[in-house]
Amino acid sequence: MSLSEFELIKRYFDDAALQSACSGLVLGIGDDAAIVRPPAGQELVVAVDTSVAGVHFPADAPAAEIGYRSLAVNLSDLAAMGAQPAFFTLALTLPEADPEWLQAFSSGLMGLARAEGIALVGGDTTRGHLTISIQVQGYVPQGKALRRDGAQLGDLIFVSGSLGEAAAGLAGYQHPDSDAQLRARYLRPTARIALGKALRDWASAAIDVSDGLLQDMGHIAKRSHLAAHIDASAIPLSSALRAAANPAQALQWGLTGGDDYELCFCAPAAHCSAVEALSQELNLKLTCIGEMRAGSGVQVHGLDAKVRTALARAGYQHF
Numbered sequence: 001m002s003l004s005e006f007e008l009i010k011r012y013f014d015d016a017a018l019q020s021a022c023s024g025l026v027l028g029i030g031d032d033a034a035i036v037r038p039p040a041g042q043e044l045v046v047a048v049d050t051s052v053a054g055v056h057f058p059a060d061a062p063a064a065e066i067g068y069r070s071l072a073v074n075l076s077d078l079a080a081m082g083a084q085p086a087f088f089t090l091a092l093t094l095p096e097a098d099p100e101w102l103q104a105f106s107s108g109l110m111g112l113a114r115a116e117g118i119a120l121v122g123g124d125t126t127r128g129h130l131t132i133s134i135q136v137q138g139y140v141p142q143g144k145a146l147r148r149d150g151a152q153l154g155d156l157i158f159v160s161g162s163l164g165e166a167a168a169g170l171a172g173y174q175h176p177d178s179d180a181q182l183r184a185r186y187l188r189p190t191a192r193i194a195l196g197k198a199l200r201d202w203a204s205a206a207i208d209v210s211d212g213l214l215q216d217m218g219h220i221a222k223r224s225h226l227a228a229h230i231d232a233s234a235i236p237l238s239s240a241l242r243a244a245a246n247p248a249q250a251l252q253w254g255l256t257g258g259d260d261y262e263l264c265f266c267a268p269a270a271h272c273s274a275v276e277a278l279s280q281e282l283n284l285k286l287t288c289i290g291e292m293r294a295g296s297g298v299q300v301h302g303l304d305a306k307v308r309t310a311l312a313r314a315g316y317q318h319f
């Protein structure tokens with residue numbers, strides 16, 4: 001490793017305080033590999049996500065947002081498992097080592113890491129097309145992880161927050177007069193970590209909405225050997241989204257737009273009051289949008305012809 005790479009890591013990524021506070025971390029940045037001793041009774045939950053400039057985010061996105069988003073999307077995968085994120089590694093491929101860009105990228109990335117108390121414990125730095133690959137690891141009490149395959153017949157389907165905003169934000173990204181709240185929703189997603197942890201004890205299945213509700217609910221349906229029935233009129237759409245798009249477009253984004261990183265989960269109807277209480281506690285909207293029934297696939301009820309046609313044209317069948 002050349003001195004400049006060493007300096008780059010030291011200056012932008014090696015946060016000693018964060019690493020010393022990391023539960024289970026024996027050795028962090030500086031050796032050939034990090035050493036971790038998971039706390040007794042905990043399972044390690046591991047996820048990796050790669051973001052390529054021009055593919056997973058606009059190539060001209062601000063560096064701070066790129067840093068923030070690259071970590072947030074990974075944290076969302078752990079949230080969907082009900083895990084507490086603990087540490088992460090960063091494989092960073094850069095076209096050039098531009099100090100200004102690196103400072104901003106680091107402020108977004110490490111700012112979120114500090115806010116969530118998650119340590120960067122190692123990585124790799126290479127030259128090439130801008131690509132950020134982050135592997136995040138977290139803990140969950142043994143046997144308590146939320147999985148996609150646990151939904152039961154008759155379970156209700158819930159979703160956190162609101163859907164479709166990130167897709168609207170991305171669509172308006174190039175327009176300077178587009179809604180800043182929607183753009184921010186795409187660039188700075190919030191991983192629902194506290195929600196995931198709270199769901200461990202009674203949710204039967206969970207997934208984060210990264211590819212769009214219909215597609216992601218399809219994974220729960222398939223893995224759980226059931227059908228997901230969704231009520232179109234129940235999909236939570238924010239007032240910002242409704243103001244930015246006509247009703248058909250807003251609903252289409254809510255059903256199929258990606259990048260919202262809300263959690264979609266299933267729970268027995270007997271837990272409705274627990275969902276209500278949790279919503280109050282976290283100050284986060286939790287909406288019942290449907291039910292798991294016998295069968296397979298995802299069925300949407302209450303679609304008008306216009307949206308149905310648009311969805312069919314976009315490749316969504318079986319409504």
Ligand code: ADP
Nearest residue numbers: 001009013029030031032090092122123124125
């Ligand atoms: P090696 O050549 O043994 O793979 P490197 O010289 O690439 O190790 O890296 C030296 C140390 O710096 C290692 O502990 C590695 O995990 C860490 N590191 C390298 N790149 C990054 C990065 N982008 N972010 C955080 N740590 C990094």
Ligand code: MG
Nearest residue numbers: 030031032033
């Ligand atoms: Mg080595």
